[in-house]
Amino acid sequence: MPVTLxxxxxPIYCLSSILSLAALFSSAVLTAEDLPVFxxxxxxxxxxxxxxxxxxxxSQVAYVRVSMDIMTDRAQRxxxxxxxxxxxxxxxxxxxxxFSSPRWSPSGDRLAYLSNTEGKTQLFVEWLDAGExxxxxxxxxxxRGIVWSPDGEQIAFTRLVPTAPPxxxxxxxxxxxxxxxxxxxxxxxxxxxxxxGGYLPSGSQQLFIVPAHGGTPRQMTSGDFPISGxxxxxxxxxxxxxxxNRRDDAEYHPRQSDLFAAALxxxxxxxxxxxxxxxxxxxxxxxxRYLAYTQTTDIRQxxxxxxxxxxxxxxxxxxxxxxxFDRSVSDIQWSQDSQSLWISYTDLGMVRVAKIDxxxxxxxxxxxxxxxxxxxxxxxxxxxxxxxxxLAYTLGRDDRPxxxxxxxxxxxxxxxxxxxxxxxxxxxxxxxxxxTWPSSHDAMMIEGWVMKPPGFDPAKTYPMILEIHGGPHSAxxxxxxxxxxxxxxxxxxxxxxxxxxSTSYGEQFANEIDLAYPGFxxxxxxxxxxxxxxxxxxxxxxxxxxxxxxxxxxTAWIVGKTDRFRAxxxxxxxxxxxxxxxxxxxxxxxxxxxxxxxxxxxxxxYWTRSPLSLVGNVSTPTMLLTGESDYRTPMSETEQYYQAxxxxxxxxxxxxxxxxxxxxxxxxxxxxxxxNNILAWFDRxxxxxx
Numbered sequence: 001m002p003v004t005l006x007x008x009x010x011p012i013y014c015l016s017s018i019l020s021l022a023a024l025f026s027s028a029v030l031t032a033e034d035l036p037v038f039x040x041x042x043x044x045x046x047x048x049x050x051x052x053x054x055x056x057x058x059s060q061v062a063y064v065r066v067s068m069d070i071m072t073d074r075a076q077r078x079x080x081x082x083x084x085x086x087x088x089x090x091x092x093x094x095x096x097x098x099f100s101s102p103r104w105s106p107s108g109d110r111l112a113y114l115s116n117t118e119g120k121t122q123l124f125v126e127w128l129d130a131g132e133x134x135x136x137x138x139x140x141x142x143x144r145g146i147v148w149s150p151d152g153e154q155i156a157f158t159r160l161v162p163t164a165p166p167x168x169x170x171x172x173x174x175x176x177x178x179x180x181x182x183x184x185x186x187x188x189x190x191x192x193x194x195x196x197g198g199y200l201p202s203g204s205q206q207l208f209i210v211p212a213h214g215g216t217p218r219q220m221t222s223g224d225f226p227i228s229g230x231x232x233x234x235x236x237x238x239x240x241x242x243x244x245n246r247r248d249d250a251e252y253h254p255r256q257s258d259l260f261a262a263a264l265x266x267x268x269x270x271x272x273x274x275x276x277x278x279x280x281x282x283x284x285x286x287x288x289r290y291l292a293y294t295q296t297t298d299i300r301q302x303x304x305x306x307x308x309x310x311x312x313x314x315x316x317x318x319x320x321x322x323x324x325f326d327r328s329v330s331d332i333q334w335s336q337d338s339q340s341l342w343i344s345y346t347d348l349g350m351v352r353v354a355k356i357d358x359x360x361x362x363x364x365x366x367x368x369x370x371x372x373x374x375x376x377x378x379x380x381x382x383x384x385x386x387x388x389x390x391l392a393y394t395l396g397r398d399d400r401p402x403x404x405x406x407x408x409x410x411x412x413x414x415x416x417x418x419x420x421x422x423x424x425x426x427x428x429x430x431x432x433x434x435x436t437w438p439s440s441h442d443a444m445m446i447e448g449w450v451m452k453p454p455g456f457d458p459a460k461t462y463p464m465i466l467e468i469h470g471g472p473h474s475a476x477x478x479x480x481x482x483x484x485x486x487x488x489x490x491x492x493x494x495x496x497x498x499x500x501x502s503t504s505y506g507e508q509f510a511n512e513i514d515l516a517y518p519g520f521x522x523x524x525x526x527x528x529x530x531x532x533x534x535x536x537x538x539x540x541x542x543x544x545x546x547x548x549x550x551x552x553x554x555t556a557w558i559v560g561k562t563d564r565f566r567a568x569x570x571x572x573x574x575x576x577x578x579x580x581x582x583x584x585x586x587x588x589x590x591x592x593x594x595x596x597x598x599x600x601x602x603x604x605x606y607w608t609r610s611p612l613s614l615v616g617n618v619s620t621p622t623m624l625l626t627g628e629s630d631y632r633t634p635m636s637e638t639e640q641y642y643q644a645x646x647x648x649x650x651x652x653x654x655x656x657x658x659x660x661x662x663x664x665x666x667x668x669x670x671x672x673x674x675x676n677n678i679l680a681w682f683d684r685x686x687x688x689x690x
Contacts, residue, residue, distance in 0.1 A: 037454045037489040038427045040672045043482060044070040047419040048401035049394055050372045051101065054386020055108045059084055061392045061416060062092065062102040062111060063404050068668045075668070079113055084390060084406055086416045093126065093133075101144075104386075105212070106152045112136075112212070114143065123157065125212060136214045145230050148212070149237040155212050156240045158227050161219065162203040190251040194585045195632040196661040207231060207242055207262055220262040221269065225250060228257060229280045235288040239263050241272065243280040243293075254589040255298045259291070272311070273318070277304070281331070285338040289313060290358075292332050292341055295320070302517070302594055303473045303503070303510035308332065308343055308356065321360040326506040333385045342391065344369060346379045346504035348447065349477025353383055353393065353407075367407055370396025370479045375665050376467070376548070377432070377449070377481035377496060378474060379504065392416075398449075398478045399429035399485075428454035430488040432478040437531035439500070441523035444512075447505075448497030448528050449478055451488045456537075463542035463686050466529055466565075467496045470549030470572075472517055475504040486675045492544070492682075495532050499524035499554075515596065517550075518557040518609065525554065526562070541566075544682045548572050549633055549662065553611060556641060559622055560614025567685040568622045569678045572633045572662055575641040577606040585631040615644045621651035623681045625674060627660025653681065 045068070052063040065080045078094030079102045093099045097117035104111055105125075112125045118135075121142035126133045136155065137143055143157040166186040174180050185199075193199045205227045210217040221227065225246040232241050245257045259272040259279045272291070273279045277298040284291050291313055294306040305328030311318040322329055327345040334341055340357045351369040356362045369381035371394050381402060383393035388409075395405035395415060403417045432449040439446055453462060465487050469476045476496045487494045498505065499521040501513035513521055533540050545565045547555045552573030559568045574580045578599035581591040591598055599606045607613050622645060626638040638654060645652040655677045657670055665671030 032428055033455055035426055035428050038424070038429060038485045039489065040486060040676060042423060042427065043668050043672050044068045045423045046374060046401060046482070046668075047423075048371055048374060049404045049417060049419060050402065051382055052392035052394060052404045053102050053104060053384045054084070054390050054392045054406075055104050056106060056387045057108050058387030058390045061386075061404055061406065062104065063392070064100055064102065065091075065419070070668075073667045073669045079111075082404060082416045084408075084414075084416070086414060089417065093124075101146055103146055103148060105148055106150055108387075110152075110212070112146055112148065112155055114146065116142075123155065123210070125155075125214075134214050136210055136212070137217060139217070143208070147231055147233060147240075149233050150235050151237040153212055153237065154209050156207065156209050156231050156233065157217075158205045158207055158231065158242075160201070160203050161206045161222075162201050163224070165202040190588050191585060193631050195630060196663065196666070198629070198631075207240060209240070209264065220264075220267065230282075232282045232284050234261070234284055235286060238265065241282045241284065241291065243278075243282060246271075251588065253298075254586070255296070255304075255593070259293060278306075279309075280306075283332050283334055283341075284313075285334050286336060287338040289338065292334065294329055294332065300593065300596070301511050302501075302514040303507060305507045305510075306330070308341070310358070321356055321358070322362075323360070325360075325362060326508075328503065328507075331382065333383075335385065336387075336389065342383070342385050344383060346475055349379065349449075349475050349498055349502075349504055350479070351379045351381050353391070365391075365407060367391075367393055367405070367413055368396070369393045370477070371400065371402025372396070374401050374480060374482050375663075375671055376469065376483050377476045377479040378469065379477055379479065396479050398432035398451075398480060400424055401480045428489075429485060430454060430456075432484075434478065435495075435528070435531065437527055439520070439524045440527045440530075441520040444500065444524070446497060446499055446524045446528060448495055449476070450532060451481075451484050451494040451496075452537075453488050453491050453493065458537055461537055461539040461542075462491065462493045463544065463682075464493045464495060464529070464532065464538045465682070466525065466543070466545045466547075467494055468525065468545070468547030468551030468554045469496065469498070469502070470547070470551045471503070472501045472513060472521070472550035472553070473503050473510055474550075475502045477504070482671060483675055487679070490679050490683075493532070493538055495528060497525060497528050499528075515594075515605070516609075517594070518554055518611070521554060522557060522561060525558070539687075540564075542687055544568070544685075546571060546678055548664070550574075552633070556611035556622075557614065559620040560611055560617045563619045565620050567682050568620050569681055570622060570624050570638075570641065571674070571678075572626045572630055572664065573611070573624075573637055573641065574633050575637045576610045576612045578603060578610070579640070580633065580637060581606075583634045583636060612640060612644060615641065615648065618645065618648065618650055621681075621685060623653045623655060623677070625655040625657070625664075625677060627657045627662065627664045627670075629659055630662045630664075632662035 047067045050064045069076045077098040079092045079099045081092045082089040099115045101114045123137040141160040143159045146157045166188045207220040208217040227244045239261045241261045243257045257278045261270045278296040282293045291311040295309040296304045296306045307320045308322045308329045331344040354364040373380035381394040391407040394402035406414045430451045484494045543565045546569040548571035552571045555570045624638045624642045642654040
């Protein structure tokens with residue numbers, strides 16, 4: 001069976017790393033084997049960078065520095081600044097509360113940001129030369145998506161504008177001094193709760209403009225029409241372009257949105273695009289001629305990639321620049337000369353950045369973005385383009401979360417920070433090794449990565465964990481993962497993969513599972529396990545499997561199809577597709593995108609793809625793990641499978657994480673709880689006599 005292995009290599013230079021290396025060699029000699037392994041307690045020492053922003057003159061990068069507070073069990077966010085030569089690294093705004101969304105003014109003399117230091121998140125502006133800060137808004141709901149006008153005089157943002165909730169029945173007046181129960185809540189929306197946000201108040205996100213020096217925000221849109229994503233200004237600072245679904249029946253068209261412009265002088269809303277599908281991420285070129293945006297077709301299939309489209313605002317003609325580029329475009333940023341754009345996209349499990357000109361000619365850069373999804377090895381990260389053609393990005397490695405790095409025209413990328421050198425430089429961190437194999441179903445080549453325990457000895461055999469990603473339309477890669485590092489530190493070989501259905505391999509590969517999930521992705525995964533066993537260092541009698549969300553679906557599917565795994569942990573799964581599409585937060589989207597008909601019209605299609613249909617075959621000890629506030633794959637899915645396993649007398653446990661949403665580890669201790677419970681379950685069935 002052909003297998004290839006390689007180590008990722010990303011050349012990059014960092015002044016602080018060179019100095020740290022010199023200090024290491026000048027101190028007492030320590031070998032890698034002398035260092036402690038990465039441990040759950042280290043989770044609270046993790047830091048990472050996000051949202052880097054290059055200043056207009058190209059001299060500085062502002063970014064959000066994320067750290068973990070062990071006393072509050074929360075991530076803390078501060079805004080730091082570093083010069084683009086890697087010096088003068090310093091905090092700009094920090095302290096109690098969280099600071100986010102740093103945005104340079106067009107002249108570079110001010111920095112806008114969001115902060116909740118006074119309880120509610122508000123917009124602030126700091127004058128950098130004077131060191132003075134102004135609170136720009138005092139709003140009952142938090143602003144988001146802040147964008148400076150090109151003239152530096154105003155800032156656009158969106159925020160929720162509540163409306164009166166629906167009322168069906170009235171209550172009699174209660175006696176003076178009486179204490180009654182809370183009034184009944186009436187729900188009339190298709191989506192009435194969202195994962196991580198809870199039950200939704202009545203109202204919609206609306207567009208606002210506020211003077212940059214403070215004042216009264218002006219509401220530019222109204223009505224029950226959701227605004228999604230970022231907004232952009234026209235170069236004359238007289239209009240703001242945004243993406244919205246302004247149909248009266250918007251909730252029945254979850255894959256539809258168009259672009260609109262709001263004029264500041266008149267308040268008039270003008271529709272710009274009118275095509276079937278989603279138009280989003282609008283960005284106007286600096287010369288004002290072109291509007292760039294992403295466009296996704298409204299085709300009923302599991303996955304539709306986004307194309308880069310530009311519209312000539314003088315002729316109203318639109319054309320795609322990536323028709324022949326089989327990757328989904330995400331972020332878009334114009335070059336200063338308006339002759340090209342920088343885009344990001346996922347490719348082979350990594351986020352890459354490329355430059356594309358107005359003819360559609362694409363030139364890939366040497367940089368890889370990542371490191372902000374610290375739990376599992378998902379693609380992640382962001383970049384920004386600033387003065388002098390410099391591009392800042394979150395640099396991720398397989399053994400470190402994100403640092404800030406800088407791409408300079410004609411020069412080697414420069415790493416500007418080293419946020420985890422003091423922690424992970426003093427731990428035995430494992431690296432990801434690439435592995436590929438042909439699927440037993442059709443010989444389609446599948447890609448995965450292996451992480452070996454610290455002190456790995458190829459002459460020994462080790463227990464193995466197959467860890468499966470969710471989505472299912474998402475991707476793992478040679479990216480940092482706290483979970484995988486902790487699994488490896490506990491003595492397991494970890495295999496994680498991108499079976500068919502994963503993104504970053506093109507639209508056809510992603511849609512291999514359309515109306516067939518789970519399905520042949522099972523063969524992809526099992527073939528990967530066999531390929532790794534053939535390497536000779538995995539004990540075939542000590543195989544374990546886990547995955548979350550879509551990975552939870554496949555884990556439950558696997559134990560219904562084979563008994564070769566000693567134990568399994570099914571995390572936040574879908575167990576019964578019929579109940580899922582009627583209880584999930586995005587219920588209508590799932591029912592109309594992943595299926596051809598609702599469950600009452602074609603129940604057989606739902607049932608044959610449900611892991612619950614195979615529960616009668618399960619003999620593997622199987623634990624369930626889900627956040628109690630998960631509204632994406634609700635707890636009722638987990639409870640169904642747990643009860644079914646109990647009915648059958650299968651060894652099982654249900655682990656519930658209080659207050660946790662679908663991500664589970666929004667709090668650092670939740671991440672530790674997830675990993676420790678998985679390892680404790682596997683250790684019950686692991687042969688430790690070796």
